Amino acid sequence: MLFPCLHRFVRGALLAGLTAAATQVVCAAPNSVEDFFKNPQYLGVKLSPNGQFLAASAPGDGRMNLVVIDLKARQGKRLTKFKDADVVYFDWVNDNRLVFSLGSLHEPVGARKRYGGGLFAVDRDGKDSRVLVPTVQAAIDAGAYVYRMSAFLARTRETSDDIIALANDRNAKNPDVYRLNTKTGRKTLLTLENPGEVQQWIVDKDGVPRAAIATDEKLKITTWWRSGADAKWVQLGQYDLFEKNLLPLAFGYDGTLYVTSNLGRDKYAIYTFDPERKALKDLVFEHPDIDLGGLGTGEADDGGLIFDPKTRKLAGVRYDADKPGMKWFDASWSALGTQLDQALPGRFNAFRPPQEGSSQVLVFSYSDRHSGTWFVFDLAAKKIEEAVSMRSWFKEDDLVAMQPLRFKARDGLEIPAYLFLPKGSAGKKLPLLVNIHGGPHARADYWGLQPWGALESQFLAQNGYAVLLPNFRMTPGFGHQLFTGGLRQIGKAMQEDIEDGIDELVRRGLVDPHRVCLYGASYGGYATLWGLVKTPEKYRCGIAALAVTDLELQLTSTRGDTVYSDEGSYFWAKMVGDPSKEAEALRAVSPAFHADRIKAPVMLIFGEADIRVPLEQGEKMKKALERAGKKPEWIVKEEEGHGFVKTENRVDMYTRMLKFLDQHLAPAASN
Template identity: 35%
Template sequence: MSALLIPMPSLIRTALLTIAALAGSVAQAQPLSRAEVFRSPDYAAAQLSPSGRYVAVLVPGEDRRRNLAILDLDSARFSARISVPFADVGEFIWLSDARLVFSLTQLGQSRKTSSHVGGLYVVGRDGKEQRRLFQTAGEWANTGVRRMVQMWPQQRVPGSDEELIVASNDVDEHSIDLYRLNVLTGKRTLLTDKRPPRIGRWVLDAQLQPRVAIGREADSLDLISHYRDSDGSWRELWRHRGSRGDVSVPLSIEADGKLLVASNAGRDTTSVREYDPQRQQWGEVLVEHPRYDVAVDALGSPVGAQLHHELTHELLGFAVAAERPLQLWMDERRRAVQALVDKALPGRSNILQFSAGDRVLVGSSSDTEVMRWYLLDSRQGLLTELLNSRPGLARERVPGTEILELRARDGLPLLAYLLKPAKAPRGQPLPVLMLVHGGPWDRGAVWGDEHGDMATARWLASRGYLVVLPSFRGSLGFGKRMLQASRGQFGLAMQDDLDDVLTAVLQRADADPQRLCIMGASYGGYASLMAAARAPERYRCVVAGLPVSDLPALLDSGWSDISSNERAREFWVEMVGDPKQQRAALQAVSPVHLADRIKSKVMIYAGVDDRRTPLEQAESMRRALQRAGNEPLWLAKYGEGHGYRLTGNHDEMLDLLERFLAEQLKP
């Protein structure tokens, strides 16, 4: 309870003094470099040890690989640097103050090094006694296994400094299983034998025994929640399909046997409620937001981090991707500390990590402030800066993010983010870039995010553009109405939403209606091409990355993983349409058949090895534009799938994009 007694003036005063010192001299608002936006930061993913004495953080190594470094808070010194040759450190977890467990990944590297992913390692806090607990992908391939087999950490075992719960897909390529793993002996105990088939998520009870299994059947899109009774038998709790109705997804089990469940039954957005599986009765709502989903989205997929007790792993709160990210706590003490920190660091997203002691690690960022980590001494009420993720980047150079809320023509609430150059003169008309997110069944950009579309928007806005990031029907995290309103609306109401957002933006004095461009990747590429076909005189240019151009052909193709996966194919047919029955209607909203209507200059980039939207989709669009006398700017790279992962290719695409936009819009 000591955190509730924090002297508020002391906490606020310390934080404000720190912020004032950080402001320093005003830098010129020169464009952000690629390295400042897209390269790995100096520090990332800082994580407090259980006692609160140490912080583990990801840092760039000498070979540009991502390493793990340990900061001793008592001495204010880094005591170790941990790495594995030819790989980047991926996920990691403190097992105790003495040990960590981590997995491997690949960042910006070629497929030649992809065999070094998937391994699981344990290491001492001092960097010694590092050893492998699970094979890498390359080692699995040598055994004849032709799929990606991985193991990753899930949670600590309370009271143990040598055991943890790990997840793996080693038993069954269609399921995730859980093990209790001793990192000293390497012994694994399977916890999920005699389970239902095709399980992707688990809920453990206080004894670390599986009590809820969540998965899907081979031939169904229904999300099924199974519950294990005290006699060991499994029974079905719920069977839902979010594209058609409600979802209810168990999140944790409490000491009295009740479940905490994310559900949108009887409401639009998901909230967290109690549920008694024995009496089959709902309890009170514990966490909710009026406009945004909590814990899972309308399809039942996880959205936002779950916040757990640092020692017992009890579920205590949720990170919610609202218009600005926030943390919602069910625990009164943590809710009070969150309120104090938010008051001390206003206008930011403040992420709290608690320890068994008085120390709290605060990750704080905003739309213009890079991630900084502060150490809060909850006993003394002191807030001290520890780490700055990008110390060379002044906030005065970072484009701010404005929130635009509006309603579509049919009344559906819409959200858009607007970014423009830092220090742009008030009222000066700027060329407008609409950046459409992929999916389309995805959240898209989130305020303050340093990755994905928001990173691209920040980089472009610094070059003189007003960048618009719209959410539209089909976007996830906004409730089930937003999802279900997208059924059958490719090229129709989903495009209307983009038009409605753009209409609202063009009413502003700082938007130049004569200099418009629309861009995006995957579905965003499709929507951009469709926008130019629907309004041939509106846009000067289009950038379509990895685009879908021919809706019927996507399912006819044997190259697409949508056409070859039964569940993916069924979902596509349900949400977009069936080529066998609706071919003419789908062709009518396919850009490849509308190329003669597109008068804008077009840039297309694609991945030769793309299995989601195969190269043939982009090539068909290129040929159609050529036949219409509109030669597109073209880039297709070997070694790339559905997204440009390789650093060299990504840089080449950005160079081409920057020149193309400058020629067309003259920022």
């Protein structure tokens, strides 16, 4: 069976009523552990430029493979049959051809990293496939000593088989921009004049590289601009790591440069920019609670900018605050957004204007209790049809609200968070699990039924536990003060933010202070163990997955990948401490050296092949706990890395986690 659930398309209603068409889905099932942690039915759905086909990744052979759905014929075709990697990125080259890259949906680094990478092209009928760049493993097998990567950057405006791509052919560390023919593999260099050390390129609507963000080994950020393909590069600004900055985002159809900046303010906002005068012009959009475009570490996304290919103007800005939102500048698109919100209430309905020559709009509709459904809206016929869903087996009534929460840390800093309360509970004196995100310099938790934090939290809430997702200091996206407030505060103020969130819920009467447990992976695993060390009386148990337990070892061990990156080593030295100069300070906040302080039961979870946090970190903590007379529950999965790829391993892990919690945090079933 090609697809896990067959969707029966039903004709949509007229826009006057704009009632979403019904879709019958044959795959009803209770919310088992596997329901929460198996692969989605569809992911990353994209509409072809002419609006007649959908591309998506979907399960097959235990992996997420590339499929194309013909909307008129209501037929799907699987284009790839990978068994060792997932199709993690894809895009349309034109109406007939796609490009894609491989990776691992559940494991960003680890045993299977070598099976990822590459750049491939294929026609939508599955024919004329081409390996444009091999995977890491294929390059190794061919005797390559340096991996030459390539990645999709932009589609060309004219109809052709070319794309604008990144490739590190000239410099292994820093990519150039090429025009790449996906049929022949022929490349044309577009950045012969390269300002140097560029990590991020921004092309204009004609595919010309005209802005760049460069980063040296000390992570000093330099931004560049040029007026055209043959013009000289002009430096716009230079900033130190963790310093406020200004970063290019995108070019409008008229050549306007859009930037994001937090200079003179706490949160990144979007502006137009005059590169000749090197001065901000008009404020395009700002939000009081979140950054727009800037990621805090010298990187930028597209700022959520949405352009209309037909009017050739900026149509709106999409953003992710406590809940997602849209700011439309175009009245017609704003009106359509309002109509969609009325037809699909309680959800965020994301869409963008169609390509020139098409009247089809792809709408992604989701909420904190609805994993997401893609609709196709025909502007000309004024009708909307449901296409495919991400996880149709969930019923909204079985899930709980993802409640935005703000609380004050002890130093007055406001900490954003999310709260999940068990369905049907009185909301008083509940057992609490604090779900601590990884990174720590990553915003991992967004409103919606997303993997990791939100999906885990729904699973735990279904089983009777309140769950807190705190965006503690060092989390990017919520302003410069919150992000840089975490510098040199690992095990200190960063940990106290978690404690203060718990105390706030106790003050509100929501949580039983004697039934609190910590859980997290990667940095979250570290914070779990350090919480048990720092305030042992506060917690009933801790579940630490993929956890750093010895900071000095993590930053110096040749078994991991951190030591092999000059930039990574410098970043961590600045953020937590330099192991060559501050070893004692790092040991002072490393759980493996303080296992004797831990009172609560501990579960340790590791991947045998993890290269981000090597197994030695877990083994050292396990031995330290055993020496202290506190044998932990120990889970190690072979051939798994920094995240578990195999569904059976994820299901086993969460099943054992739930049993551990029911044993130590009070059985939810008996409450």
